[in-house]
Every structure is written in C-alpha cells, then in structure tokens.
Amino acid sequence: MSEENGSETVEIFIMGKKYEVPKGLTIMKAMEYSGYQYIRGVGCRGGFCGACATIYRLEGDYKLHTDLACQTTVQDGMYLTQLPFTPAGRENYDLEELEVSNNSLLDLYPELARCVSCNTCTKTCPQDLEVMDFVNEAIRGNIKEVAELSFDCIQCGLCAARCPAEIPHHHVAQLARRIYGKYQAPDSEHLEKRVEEIDAGQFDEELDELVNLSKEDLKERYENREIEA
Amino acid sequence: MNLNESDKQLLGKVEELSGENAFSCYQCGKCSAGCPFTEEMDLLPNQVIRKVQMGDASVLEAETPWICASCLSCEVDCPKGNDVPAIMEAIREISLRENFDEVNLNELDASDLPEIALVSNLRKKTG
Amino acid sequence: MREIAYYPGCSLKDTAKGFEDSAISVSKDLGIELKELPRWNCCGTVYSLTDDNLMKQVGPIRNLVRARDQGYDSLYTLCSMCDNTLKRSNRLVKKDEDKLSKINNFMDQEEDYEGEIEVKHYLELLRDELGWQEIKAKVKEPLEGIKVAPYYGCMLTRPKEIGLDDPHKPSILDELITSLGGIPVDFPYESECCGSYNTVDKKEVVLGKTQTITGGANKAGADLIITACPLCHFNLDSRQAELLEVAPSHHPVPVIYFTQLMAVAFGDIDVSGFEKHAIDPEPGLNLDNTVVSKR
Known part of the structure; x- marks a missing residue:
C-alpha cells in the first residue's frame, strides 16, 4: 500500500500487469481506472446479472478466489483476470414439448453423472449457493429441490469453468427452474385472478389515463409515487 | 524374458496405477474360467495380464477391459489374491487419462437409464 | 424406536x-x-x-x-x-x-x-443385530409355498474383505427368505454379474446375462427373484421386459427388493411400490388371491 497524491492506493495485477489503484474501488472500477474499457463482461453493476465474473489470487495465498468484479473491492497484492463467459453446452429443448420426468435433467445433461462430489462448484460460487448439493439433487431427479437451491443463481458460469467433471451447473439449474415453474410449482391463484381482472378490462381506465398524460405530469406522478417499504 | 524400454513403460504404468505386481500372476487361468463375460471378450482376462507382463501395448486396444464390469468374480477366485479388476481399470485409465471417452455422451440416449447406471458407467468409461 | x-x-x-x-x-x-x-x-x-x-x-x-x-x-x-x-x-x-x-x-x-x-x-442389521427369530416374529402373512431365488449379485459379497457373507456360498438372503416363511431356491447364477453398467453402452451383453440369470431362476422353479441392488434390478427387470419382446419364449420372472418381500410378509403391502416394476411381481407372490384378498 502506498500514498499517491495524498490518497491511499493498493497494488493489483491485471492479467499479470501491475497497477496502482485507489483503495476501496471495486475490481470493475479499478480496471476502468487502469484504462480498461468494458464492452462485454459488464452489466447491471449491482451484483445481479452475473456478467462480470472474476478470478483472482492474493499474494501468499494458494487459494483461487472467485467473485463478481462489481461487488468485490480490490486488495493489495491481488492477481486477477475477468472470466466474462464460460463456454458450457446448453442443450436445445422446447419447454412446451418436453416430456417431464424425474430423469429429465440427466437425460439432457448426462454429464451430471460424472460428478465426484469434490465440492469445487460450491466453493467457487460467488452467490454462496450449495451448488454441489443441487447437482446431487439433480442426479436423484429431485427437480423441485434443484430449483429451490439454485434460485439465486445469476448464471455467471464460474462453477462450470472449474468443474473437473465438466458439468454446466448453471444450465442444468435453469432447466430445473423452468420445468419446476411450468409443470410442478403450484399455480399462483392471485396471479390467475389478476390476469382475469386485466382481461375483463378492470384496469383499462387507469391505463388510458396514464397513456394520455403529458410528459411533465407523468414525471410529477413518478416523482411523487408511493413506494412500498 | 527381455523387456525393452517401451515394454517396461507399459508394465510399469499398469503396476503403478493398479498397485499390483503383474508377475504375481502365474497364468493358471482361474480368472478366465470364472469370468462371466469371456464370450464377449477378445482377450481372456489371463491373456490381458500376460500381455501386461510382456509390456505388450496392444492390450490398450483390446475390448476386454471395457467389457469387464468389475464384478470381482476373478478377484475372489484368484489363488494368488491378485486384484485382476484393478489391472483392467489401470488399462482403461491409461486411455481415459488422455481425455478419451469410451462412451460418447453427446450421442447417448439417456432417457430410459437410471442414475445408478449412468454414474457407474461414466465413472468407468469417460475420462 | x-x-x-x-x-x-x-x-x-x-x-x-x-x-x-x-x-x-x-x-x-x-x-x-x-x-x-x-x-x-x-x-x-x-x-x-x-x-x-x-x-x-x-x-x-x-x-x-x-x-x-x-x-x-x-x-x-x-x-x-x-x-x-x-x-x-x-x-x-x-x-x-x-x-x-x-x-x-x-x-x-x-x-x-x-x-x-x-x-x-x-442385511447385517437383520442378521447380526436383530437375528432371524426377530424377523420371524413379525411375519403376518408367511410366504407359504412361494419359491424365491436369492440373487446376491456382486457387491454384497465381493471382495472378501468387506463382503457380508461367503463370496462362494452366501446364505444371508436364503436365511431371510426362510424366516419369512418362503422357500429359498438354489440356482447357479445367484452371484453371477448381470452386466452392471454395461447396460449403458453394451446393452446386448446385459440382455444376454438377464436371459441367463432369470432363465436359470425360472428353471430352478423360482416364482420371483430378490435383490439388494437397484442396478441389478434395472437390468433384471426392465431389461427382461425388453428381452421378452425379442425372445417371446422366455418365461418372465419378477424381480423385487428384499425389503419388498419383507413388506409383503409383514403385511405392509401398501408400501410395496410394485406398480413401477416392468415385470409384474404380483402373480409370483400369489398376491391376487392371498394377501390382497385379506386386505
């Protein structure tokens, strides 16, 4: 750590090249500070989209760390690179046509059966999901459990990049959530009711009113809207 | 019997991977007599071991190690207590460790297969 | 409990x-x-x-x-x-x-x-900790006259170091069958491999073994076969059903798990789960005219 122009800085290595960057920046901002421009591998900048997967090591630590560049602050002695995309085979399927059974996940992704329960996927996940557990549930054909355990997956693909069995965990989990949502989850009664209300024209009047507002009035309404806590 | 360097290499690799001494086998043939799959095999189990003893790399091309189901009937029959299935596995592993897949997952129809069949098969037949 | x-x-x-x-x-x-x-x-x-x-x-x-x-x-x-x-x-x-x-x-x-x-x-719990007498005492529907082939397969008894019985002459399933009031059938393929995971890429090998094993059990007079292995079960049951399509003269022999046989003998027929089996076990168990009728 050193002082540069009176503010604290840290020394990081982006793809092996050394940079002095202000302390407290996220990896993403530090890269931009160092002169890199993101064209791909960036998205929401808020930790939700999974586009900015990063791998790094810290000096003196054998562990390979994984995180999102927009969420992690730089540390002194950080060796990092971005991994914005992991090539991982995603099967083609038509959700409407899929014959759903317990075997659906293994049928489309038989490589699931190559899992050795090494737990590397779980240790890799920047969302702290129990990835190995949902892979095991997938092998057992428990689609609901896969959907629930993987609910917070943001598809960054880091698990698939590190898996020795070459499993595309995030695609398997997405398929599980799709099957669960379409075929297995209980129907949402209030949603159905609301769709009926919309179909019956219950909100047409309010909608028309909004459509016909001037830009200024619309702005004012937006600024004074009530937000649920 | 004189083994040249490449013969010794294969022998050494199989012994290292299996943890077995190939020369502990005296070719009595009991493994082959009890093996339930000899009809489908191109080499008898004792012939596989013989080839390993001689360092004959053609054993890597044989079908037998891929038909062996690690059922262990040879293992309980061997009068010398040799782990014949481990030798079969070592031969498979030499290929698998070069990123070879005996079973092509991209073309596999897994729709009627239970998980237990897939897990066991892919553990033994994909690299 | x-x-x-x-x-x-x-x-x-x-x-x-x-x-x-x-x-x-x-x-x-x-x-x-x-x-x-x-x-x-x-x-x-x-x-x-x-x-x-x-x-x-x-x-x-x-x-x-x-x-x-x-x-x-x-x-x-x-x-x-x-x-x-x-x-x-x-x-x-x-x-x-x-x-x-x-x-x-x-x-x-x-x-x-x-x-x-x-x-x-x-099975070790049954034999070594509870004992066959304990099992016998719970039998409500003895398997009278039912001939059961105990299929040990590979993994229960081999290798010797971890096997739960003599790999050349196992008896633990025979003893269970006897305790349940059934007749254990001696057949030569009780420990012969079903082809195991070859069912994925060398199905013909497994079909051959299924024919040998289930055919052998039939020849020995077995009404059904019991197993402790889900892969053996798939090979001997589902693959046997496929075999019937190409070998119509083959006499089907149902295959069930040893705990399902226990459930039948204990009168817990509701949990047997036979509807999932490719070869219907009910005729082999005389369920249609004995246990079921008493339900």
Whole structure:
C-alpha cells in the first residue's frame, strides 16, 4: 500500500500487469481506472446479472478466489483476470414439448453423472449457493429441490469453468427452474385472478389515463409515487 | 524374458496405477474360467495380464477391459489374491487419462437409464 | 424406536423408491427408525480401483464425514453398490494414513475424518443385530409355498474383505427368505454379474446375462427373484421386459427388493411400490388371491 497524491492506493495485477489503484474501488472500477474499457463482461453493476465474473489470487495465498468484479473491492497484492463467459453446452429443448420426468435433467445433461462430489462448484460460487448439493439433487431427479437451491443463481458460469467433471451447473439449474415453474410449482391463484381482472378490462381506465398524460405530469406522478417499504 | 524400454513403460504404468505386481500372476487361468463375460471378450482376462507382463501395448486396444464390469468374480477366485479388476481399470485409465471417452455422451440416449447406471458407467468409461 | 443413521443413495430417492419405502415400513415394524442423513452426496456407485486417483474417494468419504458430524458411529445402507463403495473407501483410508491425510487436506471445509464410522448393510442389521427369530416374529402373512431365488449379485459379497457373507456360498438372503416363511431356491447364477453398467453402452451383453440369470431362476422353479441392488434390478427387470419382446419364449420372472418381500410378509403391502416394476411381481407372490384378498 502506498500514498499517491495524498490518497491511499493498493497494488493489483491485471492479467499479470501491475497497477496502482485507489483503495476501496471495486475490481470493475479499478480496471476502468487502469484504462480498461468494458464492452462485454459488464452489466447491471449491482451484483445481479452475473456478467462480470472474476478470478483472482492474493499474494501468499494458494487459494483461487472467485467473485463478481462489481461487488468485490480490490486488495493489495491481488492477481486477477475477468472470466466474462464460460463456454458450457446448453442443450436445445422446447419447454412446451418436453416430456417431464424425474430423469429429465440427466437425460439432457448426462454429464451430471460424472460428478465426484469434490465440492469445487460450491466453493467457487460467488452467490454462496450449495451448488454441489443441487447437482446431487439433480442426479436423484429431485427437480423441485434443484430449483429451490439454485434460485439465486445469476448464471455467471464460474462453477462450470472449474468443474473437473465438466458439468454446466448453471444450465442444468435453469432447466430445473423452468420445468419446476411450468409443470410442478403450484399455480399462483392471485396471479390467475389478476390476469382475469386485466382481461375483463378492470384496469383499462387507469391505463388510458396514464397513456394520455403529458410528459411533465407523468414525471410529477413518478416523482411523487408511493413506494412500498 | 527381455523387456525393452517401451515394454517396461507399459508394465510399469499398469503396476503403478493398479498397485499390483503383474508377475504375481502365474497364468493358471482361474480368472478366465470364472469370468462371466469371456464370450464377449477378445482377450481372456489371463491373456490381458500376460500381455501386461510382456509390456505388450496392444492390450490398450483390446475390448476386454471395457467389457469387464468389475464384478470381482476373478478377484475372489484368484489363488494368488491378485486384484485382476484393478489391472483392467489401470488399462482403461491409461486411455481415459488422455481425455478419451469410451462412451460418447453427446450421442447417448439417456432417457430410459437410471442414475445408478449412468454414474457407474461414466465413472468407468469417460475420462 | 431405535434410531439408526441411514444413507439412501440416489436410486432409492428415485427409480428404486419402492426399495426405500418398503425398508422404512418394515423397519418400523421391527422398532427401528431409519434416520436419513440430513445432507449426503452420491457415493460414486463404483469403487475406484486405481491406486492414485483419490478424487473418486472424496464422494464416499464426504458422506462418512457427514455421518460422523451428526454424532453417529455407524452408517447403514440398503443399496449394495453404495454399501460396497462406502465400505471399500472407508477401508482404504483406515489402512492408509497417507491417503486419508491427502483426502482430508483436499476437503478443507470439513473437519478431518479419522475413520470414526463403520458402514453396515441393512442385511447385517437383520442378521447380526436383530437375528432371524426377530424377523420371524413379525411375519403376518408367511410366504407359504412361494419359491424365491436369492440373487446376491456382486457387491454384497465381493471382495472378501468387506463382503457380508461367503463370496462362494452366501446364505444371508436364503436365511431371510426362510424366516419369512418362503422357500429359498438354489440356482447357479445367484452371484453371477448381470452386466452392471454395461447396460449403458453394451446393452446386448446385459440382455444376454438377464436371459441367463432369470432363465436359470425360472428353471430352478423360482416364482420371483430378490435383490439388494437397484442396478441389478434395472437390468433384471426392465431389461427382461425388453428381452421378452425379442425372445417371446422366455418365461418372465419378477424381480423385487428384499425389503419388498419383507413388506409383503409383514403385511405392509401398501408400501410395496410394485406398480413401477416392468415385470409384474404380483402373480409370483400369489398376491391376487392371498394377501390382497385379506386386505
């Protein structure tokens, strides 16, 4: 750590090249500070989209760390690179046509059966999901459990990049959530009711009113809207 | 019997991977007599071991190690207590460790297969 | 109710659900509650035979760590492949400190395993802890006149070091059948491999073995076959149904799990799960005119 122009800085290595960057920046901002421009591998900048997967090591630590560049602050002695995309085979399927059974996940992704329960996927996940557990549930054909355990997956693909069995965990989990949502989850009664209300024209009047507002009035309404806590 | 360097290499690799001494086998043939799959095999189990003893790399091309189901009937029959299935596995592993897949997952129809069949098969037949 | 730690394995949660359901039910009859580990992973189904590939030992050992963390010293299995893999991995690390320490170092999020767990098969519980008399006492519908072929397969008895019976002349399933009031049938293929995982890429090998094994049981007069292995069950049941399409003269022999046979004899027929079987077991069990009619 050193002082540069009176503010604290840290020394990081982006793809092996050394940079002095202000302390407290996220990896993403530090890269931009160092002169890199993101064209791909960036998205929401808020930790939700999974586009900015990063791998790094810290000096003196054998562990390979994984995180999102927009969420992690730089540390002194950080060796990092971005991994914005992991090539991982995603099967083609038509959700409407899929014959759903317990075997659906293994049928489309038989490589699931190559899992050795090494737990590397779980240790890799920047969302702290129990990835190995949902892979095991997938092998057992428990689609609901896969959907629930993987609910917070943001598809960054880091698990698939590190898996020795070459499993595309995030695609398997997405398929599980799709099957669960379409075929297995209980129907949402209030949603159905609301769709009926919309179909019956219950909100047409309010909608028309909004459509016909001037830009200024619309702005004012937006600024004074009530937000649920 | 004189083994040249490449013969010794294969022998050494199989012994290292299996943890077995190939020369502990005296070719009595009991493994082959009890093996339930000899009809489908191109080499008898004792012939596989013989080839390993001689360092004959053609054993890597044989079908037998891929038909062996690690059922262990040879293992309980061997009068010398040799782990014949481990030798079969070592031969498979030499290929698998070069990123070879005996079973092509991209073309596999897994729709009627239970998980237990897939897990066991892919553990033994994909690299 | 005595509680025991139970490792189901993947199949018992899916294709072999009838195995688990019947085991839970007969255990209750015997005053035993199978407490499933709250968290477990696939055992790998087949034991790795290479001396240096410890990665494939991690799955089985991780399960033993989970059992130990729950405070158990024994872990009970039903599936013979899980039983075999867990026992052999356990044996490996108990006798090889170096390998155990490598595995422990790799599993850096878990507390070190030190061989605290003993893996036991459910059949060992029946024979060694409860005893056949105890089983006999729970029989409500004796399997009178029903001839049952005990199919041991490979993994219950081999290798000798972990096998639960004599690999050349096993008797544990025979004793179970007798305790349930049935007649164990002596047939030459009781320990012959069904072709195992070749069912994925060399189906013809398995069809041949299925014909030999089930045909042999039929020739010996068996009404049905019992097994402890979900893969044997798939090969002998589902593949036998396929065999019937190409060999119509083949006489089908139903294949059920040993716990399903117990469930029938204990009168727990509701949990038998036979509807999933490719070859209907009910005629073999005379269920249509005996047990079912008494329900």
